[in-house]
Amino acid sequence: MNDLSVHFDGVSKRYPHFSLEDIHLELPAGSIMGFIGANGAGKSTTIRILMGLVHQDEGSVMVLGHPMPLDQAAAKLDIGFVSEDMRLYGQATLSWHMDFMRPIYPRWDQAYGEALARRFDLRPQQKIKGLSHGQRVKAALLLALARRPRLLVLDEPTTGLDPVARVEVLNELMAVLADEDRTILFSSHNTLDVEQISDQITFIDRGRIIDSDDKEVFLDRWRRLRLVLPPDGVVPRLPGIIEVGGSSRLPVLTTNRFEPAMVSVCNDLGATVQAVDTMTLEEIFVANVHSRRERLTA
Amino acid sequence: MYTQYIDMHSHIVISQSDGRPMYQQIMEQVKQRVAVGEWAPGDEIPSIRQLAIALRVSVITIKRAYLELEREGVILTQQGKGSIVAPNTGLSPQLYHEELTERLEEVARLGNLLGLSGEEIARRTREAANRLIDARLTKEIV
Numbered sequence: 541m542n543d544l545s546v547h548f549d550g551v552s553k554r555y556p557h558f559s560l561e562d563i564h565l566e567l568p569a570g571s572i573m574g575f576i577g578a579n580g581a582g583k584s585t586t587i588r589i590l591m592g593l594v595h596q597d598e599g600s601v602m603v604l605g606h607p608m609p610l611d612q613a614a615a616k617l618d619i620g621f622v623s624e625d626m627r628l629y630g631q632a633t634l635s636w637h638m639d640f641m642r643p644i645y646p647r648w649d650q651a652y653g654e655a656l657a658r659r660f661d662l663r664p665q666q667k668i669k670g671l672s673h674g675q676r677v678k679a680a681l682l683l684a685l686a687r688r689p690r691l692l693v694l695d696e697p698t699t700g701l702d703p704v705a706r707v708e709v710l711n712e713l714m715a716v717l718a719d720e721d722r723t724i725l726f727s728s729h730n731t732l733d734v735e736q737i738s739d740q741i742t743f744i745d746r747g748r749i750i751d752s753d754d755k756e757v758f759l760d761r762w763r764r765l766r767l768v769l770p771p772d773g774v775v776p777r778l779p780g781i782i783e784v785g786g787s788s789r790l791p792v793l794t795t796n797r798f799e800p801a802m803v804s805v806c807n808d809l810g811a812t813v814q815a816v817d818t819m820t821l822e823e824i825f826v827a828n829v830h831s832r833r834e835r836l837t838a
Numbered sequence: 839m840y841t842q843y844i845d846m847h848s849h850i851v852i853s854q855s856d857g858r859p860m861y862q863q864i865m866e867q868v869k870q871r872v873a874v875g876e877w878a879p880g881d882e883i884p885s886i887r888q889l890a891i892a893l894r895v896s897v898i899t900i901k902r903a904y905l906e907l908e909r910e911g912v913i914l915t916q917q918g919k920g921s922i923v924a925p926n927t928g929l930s931p932q933l934y935h936e937e938l939t940e941r942l943e944e945v946a947r948l949g950n951l952l953g954l955s956g957e958e959i960a961r962r963t964r965e966a967a968n969r970l971i972d973a974r975l976t977k978e979i980v
Contacts, residue, residue, distance in 0.1 A: 572896060707894075714891045732854060739898040756902045759859055818859060 543569040544602070545691050545723035546590060551599030553585060560585050560747045563599070567740065569690075570720040572713070574734030574755075575727040576825055577744035583727040584623070586744065587695050590725070591621055604691055617645065620684030622677075623695035630669035634662055634679050638686070645687040653686030660708055674705045681709060685716065692716060694726040698733050710737055731822040735759075741821070745829045755821075762824045763798035764817040767791050767806060776809040778802055782831045794819075794827050852893055860895055864903040869912055873929040881923045883913060 548565035560582045567573050577583045588594040590603060592612030601608040606615035628637060634657065642648045657664050660678040662671075671679060677697065684692060692713075698706045714737060716722050728734050734741065735755070742752040751758075761780075769775070769789050780797025795802070803813045819827070850867045852860055871877045883889075886904055890897045904921060907913045912929065915921040942963075949959035 571898075710894055714894045717897065718887065718891055720887065736854070736860075737894060737896050739896045754898055755896060756861070756898055818857070 545569045545604055546725060547600075547602040548586075548590075549600045551586075551589060551596045551601055553589060553594065553596050558582070558585070558747060560589075563749055565742065565749070565752070567723060567725055569723050570717070571739040572717060572724045572726070572737055573740040573742060574738035575725060575742050575744065576729065576731060576734055576821075577727070578729065578829070581744045582747040583744055584695055585747075587623070587693060587725075587727060590693060591619065592616070618690045620687050620689035620692045621695075622680045622684045622693075622697060624677075624699060626680050628668045628676065628679060628683075631667060633665050633667050634682070635664035637668070637679070637683055638664065641683055641687065647688040649686050649688050652688070653682060656682045656685060656712065659712070660705075674701045677701060678705060678709065681712070685712060690722055692722070692724045692726075694724065696728055697726055698728060698730055706733065713737060731820070731825060735821040743825055743828055745832060750832050751828055758821065758824055759818065761798050762794070762796050762819045762827070764819055764823075765793045765795065765802070765806070766814040766817070767793065768812040768814050770810055773810055776806050776811050778805065782827055790814075796824075796828075850889075850893060852895060860899050861903040861906065864889075864893070864895075864900065865907055868903070868907060869929055870934075872912060872923055872927055873934055874931050877923050879923050879925045879927065883921050883923060885920050 544566050546565060546567035548563045551560065551563040553560045558580070563586060565586075575583055575586070585594060589596050589601060590608065592609035592615065595609050603615045604618050606612070608615060632640075638650070638653050642650065654664070656662075660675075660682060662675060662679055662682065668676065668679065677700065681694075681697065684694075694713075697713075698709055701709060710733060713724055713726070716724060726734075738755050740752070741755050741758055743750045765778075766786070767775070767790070769791065771789070773789075775784060775791050775793070778793065778795055779799075779802075780795040781793055782796055783794040784791055785794070786792035798816075803816065806813045850864060852863055856863055868877070868883075877883060884892065886897060886900045889895075890900045893900070904913065904915060908915055908921075911924055912927050913921045914924050945963065946959060949956075949962070954962075
């Protein structure tokens with residue numbers, strides 16, 4: 541598990557209106573990383589650099605032991621990539637695409653591809669142009685999965701899918717992980733999907749990585765404390781306070797360094813802790829982005 | 839090879855609207871399984887990865903649940919050998935029955951406070967049980 545499937549070190553890329561700055565990313569083999577960011581945060585640019593489709597200005601990128609973009613041809617044999625703007629041939633059928641891929645990829649697994657078609661409720665004889673958006677996404681995913689790549693890179697795989705299709709896709713992603721050497725990186729703005737299946741989570745905003753850690757660490761450390769202060773009471777100074785909201789007598793503190801001992805510290809300082817709320821990944825992400833942006837403008 | 843785990847442990851139910859962290863939901867249901875004897879002392883339990891795939895929950899979440907269960911003495915994990923139910927977990931259906939009795943007494947006390955008859959309290963209890971079963975069924979269909 542100590543092998544890194546993906547390693548970004550100090551990667552930057554500058555465009556006239558957007559820049560990706562000093563990106564560090566480490567993705568151990570055998571795990572799933574959810575890559576979360578608002579629209580335009582830099583998710584797709586990062587993924588394109590990972591795939592060698594865009595060349596970084598600075599920094600090193602290693603994917604499955606291959607330096608990128610130098611060694612991209614070798615790396616790509618082992619990477620399955622699905623993005624929203626992926627084009628399949630509209631005039632051709634799904635089974636034509638499968639036949640097309642088979643000789644290119646030595647590990648192509650025809651039986652698995654056919655099983656996926658059934659599970660995804662796709663008809664191999666149907667032309668791509670007749671498929672709905674969700675069916676196209678599933679078709680692209682099938683073509684990537686049946687290659688049995690060591691690294692799956694999925695740019696917004698669940699966007700635009702109906703709930704049933706989303707569950708089918710997430711199930712197949714989890715099934716991939718049965719093999720401990722296989723790794724998945726997927727970007728999403730659907731934090732519920734990410735929260736459920738990811739081991740590692742990375743938040744990106746405005747071209748910078750703002751936080752990256754084990755999912756359990758995120759969910760453990762972020763809490764919202766609802767306090768009741770006596771008249772003239774002051775908000776206790778606690779570690780890791782990201783946000784102070786609520787009213788003066790009833791403040792609501794958001795911390796990213798929660799410890800159970802905080803509750804007694806508050807009580808000792810005369811503030812009654814009314815509730816300690818856990819936060820969803822979405823709330824953590826939004827609080828994280830807000831505090832970061834405020835610090836930048838302050 | 840990709841379907842064999844999917845339904846094996848699906849009687850563990852994870853709810854995203856539960857409010858508690860997923861690892862705690864898993865811990866509670868494993869303990870229940872042990873308490874009622876479905877998983878007996880010494881029984882091998884699913885590996886972290888197997889359970890993650892079956893429940894469509896990340897490996898790290900299951901790892902967390904297993905670590906805490908080990909700390910509480912419910913399971914034993916041997917490096918490279920997987921996990922088993924601990925020989926002496928201290929969990930028994932008896933404890934759950936005692937807790938149920940306690941809660942029922944609380945229900946009776948509250949019912950009394952509201953001036954409800956024994957018949958009425960029983961009816962409300964039955965309704966609550968039915969709601970729970972309905973909710974479970976809906977979840978299974980989804």
